[in-house]
Amino acid sequence: MQEGAAKTPRAVLIAGPTASGKSALALKLAERQNGVIVNADSMQLYKELRLVSARPSREEESRVPHRLYGVISAARQFSTGAWLDLVGAEINRIEQEGKLPVIVGGTGLYFKALTEGLAIIPEIPDEIRAACRLLADVKGVDGVRERLVSKDPLAAENLIDLQRLTRALEVAEATGRPLAEWQRDAQSSALLRLVDCRSFVLGPPRPWLHARIAQRASLMLSETGEAEVRALLEMSLPKSLPAMRAIGVREIADLLRGTTDREQALHHLTVATRRYAKRQETWFRNQMPKWPRVDPTDTVALETASNQ
16 A cells, blocks of 8 residues: 555555556455445446447456446436546445445546546536537547647647547637646545545556557457447447447447458557557556556566555
């Protein structure tokens, strides 16, 4: 446990890039310490995306309780504030059960809001929201980031996905203030204090992580992965919804439509996942600098982290 942390942590927080071994470590720790695993990954919330989002398997879920996995529809917009409402209720429930919350995921903004509070930002006018989302639909990540650079360079550099980039642009356009300023003025209380928790970020060596990403990409292109994306496409959802932008959805959709072959789809999926993992690592390094880093390939360090 890091210096200054309580002897008995209120919760264990495990963050890290995709394919870094977070779920396996959380499972081991929860089994040893009477824990309940709670999801902190925005894509694993969607019930339609079990394999594509790399949710824990049913066998893993049977070993210890898992909460907030597959609990919302892909048709729903979902915010960090909404996740905080859900996770706060789960933490209270787990504590009442006399168990340890083990909160695990790759969405850094969830952990930051959980331990630092969430800014209360004024309502965004409909016309500004519509204009920003139209830009996102037409120009994508690069277009939104280009517009955001002059208004909120920090967000343009550090935010990972299109939904959050668009949100930062909406805030900057509507309020004239960067998102970080609003976050510094956060008025809502943090649900957990970092000092009361055991927390760490998994930081794997790049070659090891890339090998695991390649394995995951192959698995996503299985019949099960194709079936998940086919069912999602049959829902005819707007492309702007977060679930439709999950890594794997576009790549598998192109394969199903016949616009790419399997080899091309595997390459596109692997590259997209690598880029996403790199952006996650940058975010954790810049936004969560006080969190200890653990190399998941270092068995001694990993065992120490899971036993503290």
